[in-house]
Amino acid sequence: xxxxxxxxxxxxxxxxxxxxxIAYAAMDSGxxxxxxxxxxxxxxxxxxxxxxxxxxxxxxxxxVKNPPLVIALNLPSYDKxxxxxxxxxxxxxxxxxxxxxxxxxDINTVFVSANEIAEQIGDKKLTNMVAVGALLAxxxxxxIETLEEALKAHLPARHQHLLxxxxxxxxxxxxxxxxxxxxxx
Amino acid sequence: xxxxxxxxxxxEGFTDTPTHxxxxxxxxxxxxxxxxxxxxxxxxxxxIGVAPVGCSVFAYNYFDxxxxxxxxxxxxxxxxxxxxxxxxxxxxxxxxxxxxxxxxMGEIVHAAARGENITVIFINNANFGMTGGQMAPTTxxxxxxxxxxxxxxVEIQGYPIKVSEMLSTLDGVGYCVRRSLxxxxxxxxxxxxxxxxxxxxARGLGFSLVELLSTCPTNWGMTPVNSLKFxxxxxxxxxxxxxxxxxxAIKQIKI
Amino acid sequence: MPKELWKGNEAIAEAAVRAGLEAYFGYPITPQTEVxxxxxxxxxxxxxxxxxxxxxxxxxxxxxxxxxxxxxxxSSSSSPGVSLMMEGISYIAGTExxxxxxxxxxxxPGLGNxxxxxxxxxxxxxxxxxxxxxAIVLAPASVQEAIDLTVLSFDLAEKYRSICMVILDGCVGQxxxxxxxxxxxxxxxxxxxxxxxxxxxKRERRILSSIYLDPVEEEKMNLRLLNRWRTIEANEVRxxxxxLDDAEIVxxxxxxxxxxxxxxxxxxRAQGIKVGLLRPITVSPxxxxxxxxxAGRVDAFLVxxxxxxxxxxxxxxxxxxxxxVEFYGRMGGVVPFPDEILNEIHxxxxxxxxxxxxxxxxxxxxxxxx
Numbered sequence: 001x002x003x004x005x006x007x008x009x010x011x012x013x014x015x016x017x018x019x020x021x022i023a024y025a026a027m028d029s030g031x032x033x034x035x036x037x038x039x040x041x042x043x044x045x046x047x048x049x050x051x052x053x054x055x056x057x058x059x060x061x062x063x064v065k066n067p068p069l070v071i072a073l074n075l076p077s078y079d080k081x082x083x084x085x086x087x088x089x090x091x092x093x094x095x096x097x098x099x100x101x102x103x104x105x106d107i108n109t110v111f112v113s114a115n116e117i118a119e120q121i122g123d124k125k126l127t128n129m130v131a132v133g134a135l136l137a138x139x140x141x142x143x144i145e146t147l148e149e150a151l152k153a154h155l156p157a158r159h160q161h162l163l164x165x166x167x168x169x170x171x172x173x174x175x176x177x178x179x180x181x182x183x184x185x
Numbered sequence: 186x187x188x189x190x191x192x193x194x195x196x197e198g199f200t201d202t203p204t205h206x207x208x209x210x211x212x213x214x215x216x217x218x219x220x221x222x223x224x225x226x227x228x229x230x231x232x233i234g235v236a237p238v239g240c241s242v243f244a245y246n247y248f249d250x251x252x253x254x255x256x257x258x259x260x261x262x263x264x265x266x267x268x269x270x271x272x273x274x275x276x277x278x279x280x281x282x283x284x285x286x287x288x289x290m291g292e293i294v295h296a297a298a299r300g301e302n303i304t305v306i307f308i309n310n311a312n313f314g315m316t317g318g319q320m321a322p323t324t325x326x327x328x329x330x331x332x333x334x335x336x337x338x339v340e341i342q343g344y345p346i347k348v349s350e351m352l353s354t355l356d357g358v359g360y361c362v363r364r365s366l367x368x369x370x371x372x373x374x375x376x377x378x379x380x381x382x383x384x385x386x387a388r389g390l391g392f393s394l395v396e397l398l399s400t401c402p403t404n405w406g407m408t409p410v411n412s413l414k415f416x417x418x419x420x421x422x423x424x425x426x427x428x429x430x431x432x433x434a435i436k437q438i439k440i
Numbered sequence: 441m442p443k444e445l446w447k448g449n450e451a452i453a454e455a456a457v458r459a460g461l462e463a464y465f466g467y468p469i470t471p472q473t474e475v476x477x478x479x480x481x482x483x484x485x486x487x488x489x490x491x492x493x494x495x496x497x498x499x500x501x502x503x504x505x506x507x508x509x510x511x512x513x514x515s516s517s518s519s520p521g522v523s524l525m526m527e528g529i530s531y532i533a534g535t536e537x538x539x540x541x542x543x544x545x546x547x548x549p550g551l552g553n554x555x556x557x558x559x560x561x562x563x564x565x566x567x568x569x570x571x572x573x574x575a576i577v578l579a580p581a582s583v584q585e586a587i588d589l590t591v592l593s594f595d596l597a598e599k600y601r602s603i604c605m606v607i608l609d610g611c612v613g614q615x616x617x618x619x620x621x622x623x624x625x626x627x628x629x630x631x632x633x634x635x636x637x638x639x640x641x642k643r644e645r646r647i648l649s650s651i652y653l654d655p656v657e658e659e660k661m662n663l664r665l666l667n668r669w670r671t672i673e674a675n676e677v678r679x680x681x682x683x684l685d686d687a688e689i690v691x692x693x694x695x696x697x698x699x700x701x702x703x704x705x706x707x708x709r710a711q712g713i714k715v716g717l718l719r720p721i722t723v724s725p726x727x728x729x730x731x732x733x734x735a736g737r738v739d740a741f742l743v744x745x746x747x748x749x750x751x752x753x754x755x756x757x758x759x760x761x762x763x764x765v766e767f768y769g770r771m772g773g774v775v776p777f778p779d780e781i782l783n784e785i786h787x788x789x790x791x792x793x794x795x796x797x798x799x800x801x802x803x804x805x806x807x808x809x810x
Contacts, residue, residue: 020445020616027445027618035445035616060703062615062696065777154445200645231638235505236649245647251636253508254649256531259501262493266505266513267636269489270463274638292501295494 001056003141004064006081007131008049009073009094014128018071019050021132024150025142026054034062047076054141069138071131073097073114082107090138092131092177110134110177117172123162126169133173137181144174198223202246209402209409211366212240212308216247218376219279219306222383223250232275233267235260237289239281240314258289261296264303275386277304283313286322286346293352300357300391304382307348309363310399311420318404322346325423330404345423349396353429359391361430365398367416371426380440381431390434398424443618448583448608449474451619452516452542455590457482460625462511463489465502467521470554471610472544475516488627496521500528500541507537508648510635512594512627516542518610519560520551522568529603530569533665534650536634538597542590542606544613547773555773556610558695561750564605565724572662574669576604576676577724579694583617589721591622598630600672607723609746611696611775669725678721679730683709687716689788690734692755693744694720696775701744703778708785715785723751731758740793741765742784746775749800756799764793767803 005022009015019035026033037050051067053059068089072078074097082104085091090108096115112134118126136144148167155163195201198220206212223229232250236242238257245252255263260278268276285293285307296303312330313319319332323345327336337345353361360382364375375397382393398420400412407415446454453475456464464483466476476492483490489506493499499515506513517525522543532539545560547553562568564577576596580586589606597604636646652658682702684690693701698719708715718734720727735741740763743752749767759765768784770776 023616024445027443033445033618036611037614058702059617059699060706061700061778062611063700063775063777065779229639230641233509233636233638242651245649249645251638251645252647252649253505253535253636254647254651255504256501256527259497259504259528262498262501263505263508265491265498266463266465266502266507267509269491269502270506270509270511270513271637291494292498295498299491 001141002059003054003069003139004067005052005054005069005071005135005139006049006064006067007052007071007073008047008077008081011048013073014125015048015073016050018128018132019052021147021150021154022052022142024154025147026052028150028153029142029146031055031141032057032059034059036062047074049077069135071135073127073131075099090135090181092134094127094131108138108181110137110180112173112176114173117176118169121165121168121172123165126165129166129169130173133170134177136170137174137177144170196220196224198229198249200247200249204247205243206240207403209400209412210240211310211397211399214366214372215306215308215375215397215399216244218372218379219277220248221376222380223248223275225380226383226387228275228383228387231273232277233271235264235267235276235278237278237280237284238315239284241279241281241308242315244279258284258287259292260284261289261292261301261303261305265296265299265301268301268303272302275304275383277306277383279306279308281308281314282310282321282323286348294355297352297392297394298355298357300359302386302389302391303393304386305392305394306379307394307396308399309348309396309424310401312401312404314401314404318401323348325419347424349394349429352394357392358394358430359432360385360393360435362428363396363398363424363426365416365421365426367398367400367413381435381438384438384440385435388434388438390432396424398426443620445616446583446587446619447474447616448586448613449544450478451583451587451621452590452606453478453482454621455587456514456540456594457486458622458624459591459594460512460627461488461514461594462627463506463513464515465491465493465499465506465513466515467493467496467499467517469518469521471546471556471613472516472518472542474613475542475544496524497527500525503539503541504528504532504535504537507532507539508535508635509637510630510632512598514540514542516544518544518546519548519557522560522563526563526569529575530571530573531650532603533569533573533575534571535648536601536665537648538601538604540590540593540597540604540606542608545607545609547771553773554610556696556746556775557771557773558607558609558697558746559748559750559771560607561723561745561747564607565726565754573665575724576600576602576672577722578604578606579721579723580606580608580612581695581699581719582612583615584619585721586612587619587621596676600668601634602668602672607695609696673725676722677725677727677729679727680719680721682717682719684716684718684734686714688714688739689716689742689785690738691715691717691742691744691781691785692720692731692751693717694723694751695746697744697746700776700778701781704781704785707778707782713785713789720751726754726758728754728758731755732760735759735762739763740788742781742788743767743799744776744781744784745769747771749803752799761795764795765799766793767799769803
């Protein structure tokens with residue numbers, strides 16, 4: 001088993017942390033995992049992305065050209081990664097930030113209004129967790145429970161009070177994606 | 186019975202190795218003053234010296250202390266490395282003006298700014314001695330050297346750097362003075378300053394530096410006596426002797 | 441110890457602390473700055489020395505000074521900064537004091553960029569500083585290896601009174617992976633017979649210097665270093681093998697290039713191609729012997745690096761023209777994807793390879809599309 005995930009969006013959307021939470025959950029499930037950011041001289045703004053690879057054996061390349069799993073939190077990321085995706089892969093798109101439908105029929109595109117859901121829960125910063133929840137619907141190797149445990153174990157103490165809202169964000173994203181994937185499949 | 190009364194001997198801070206310096210050069214005097222001070226303070230055993238690149242590159246042969254030999258200009262960085270892991274030792278650098286004020290300007294300024302608890306003996310003889318008397322950052326305006334054969338033209342070759350004045354502006358500096366080695370009285374004053382510099386370090390009161398106006402008879406093309414006069418008549422007016430910085434805590438020190 | 445998710449740079453910093461690092465001197469440069477930042481907090485917390493130097497020149501000479509006292513000392517930097525440190529590296533080698541230097545390599549030459557590269561192989565392995573000396577150079581490919589090799593680097597540096605470099609590319613430095621830290625080793629000052637930590641009433645004075653004014657004495661010193669290097673070559677070569685038993689084509693790559701190649705090798709194996717991977721862990725001393733042995737039984741080699749073929753020349757020296765050695769590299773901070781290496785494997789499995797053309801020239805022609 002090996003799964004590669006790219007998470008991409010604007011700086012400040014929590015792209016890197018979203019990847020780390022998945023990496024923690026994979027590690028806690030006894031999997032091999034790598035997390036690698038794309039980094040640039042600019043510290044803020046611009047697009048940020050990270051790649052997470054989860055496997056049962058020693059991981060080779062930490063980077064992937066044609067990912068099977070992508071979270072695109074904004075339009076530039078959607079435009080960039082949609083054509084690069086592996087056939088049959090799942091692309092989670094933050095519908096709140098894009099104004100177009102899918103161009104490819106050979107992948108599963110899941111639209112989640114991550115901003116709106118996050119705002120409904122009461123914290124716009126939860127956009128990334130909504131999207132991560134959505135991705136888990138296509139990543140059975142990491143269960144929503146292990147991800148919740150990972151959040152609990154690795155969220156800094158000062159953010160621990162936000163755990164219930166994070167859990168809600170994950171589950172709302174997950175449910176939204178599951179419904180759509182059920183229709184597609 | 187004739188009674189021997191010893192009035193002059195090599196200080197204990199010295200080894201038995203005779204120095205290689207040119208006749209009339211004041212490096213030997215400066216070395217002796219440092220050795221005497223280390224002996225008087227009883228710190229020979231816990232001292233680590235850092236030699237420079239320049240005429241005093243072999244300083245490590247003359248002091249009876251542990252010694253390391255730094256790359257050109259980097260002695261204050263090496264001394265920083267030593268002192269930071271061995272804060273109870275006495276660590277000093279001995280540097281010429283090419284080493285300290287030219288290639289090593291970055292290292293000396295930042296060691297001073299950090300307030301490293303090290304002592305720097307800075308020999309200013311207005312030229313690069315070892316390589317044959319080239320212009321140094323300290324070469325006087327109009328002074329002839331082998332690389333400023335018509336005399337230093339400040340319009341072209343820039344102005345000399347007054348190291349003590351410059352470093353004394355830094356907050357990390359506890360003790361920074363300029364002395365001269367051109368006559369016995371000034372040599373005695375230089376020794377007191379060297380003592381104060383090491384006392385500054387021993388008490389952890391910050392960076393200490395003694396700039397010593399020195400001679401280079403060989404490269405200046407002068408007799409030893411004339412070169413002493415040159416220091417007095419030409420260097421001292423440009424590089425005034427004085428206490429550029431003595432922090433209040435150091436002023437309280439009574440020896 | 442349980443596994444934690446560690447970022448390569450921070451893992452190196454913590455591993456050094458646990459190996460008994462007493463002093464760190466560094467200067468900020470991307471992509472290694474996390475080492476400096478991490479230690480700026482960690483070292484004072486443990487009462488150990490940390491100085492952010494005025495420059496890499498300052499940093500390496502602080503390392504040099506502290507190394508002379510015999511304590512465990514380290515600096516870290518990235519390519520342009522390491523170039524500045526080469527003066528100090530040569531002096532450290534010439535004075536025969538142990539020190540550890542980490543280079544998180546980035547694209548170059550010059551200012552280049554901050555993307556992952558392996559273009560400082562020659563600088564690290566074949567000199568860099570002036571004079572006849574050799575450095576032990578370790579090349580981790582994962583965060584766990586970065587930890588283990590950092591710890592090892594202190595042992596090797598002390599054992600051989602040598603500079604020991606850990607070279608990794610920005611990938612390994614920036615990557616997070618689950619890894620296990622070693623137990624905290626207490627700071628321990630060895631009773632060396634060479635260090636200048638002051639007489640302290642116990643012994644005669646010592647001098648540490650890289651000066652040997654008499655050429656005959658310098659030559660003796662050069663010979664001493666070389667003989668020591670022979671011992672290092674005999675005892676310290678490390679590498680990792682993958683699928684070599686029945687391999688007909690062997691890929692050789694270190695660091696990230698090596699692990700990218702592993703993905704390609706697995707894919708090729710799944711397609712029935714008998715290909716294996718040799719990943720040097722010490723690039724200096726270089727695993728000449730194992731390559732020499734492989735050259736006697738395999739059909740061809742493919743060297744893959746994130747540079748223009750620097751290790752390639754060392755492989756060719758070991759292979760001695762017996763079988764074709766091909767090359768595939770990416771440069772300037774570009775990290776190859778596994779499919780690029782897989783394409784090379786396919787090409788090598790199909791066409792008849794020639795040993796007449798220099799592999800770099802042949803590769804350059806294939807790179808014309810870039």
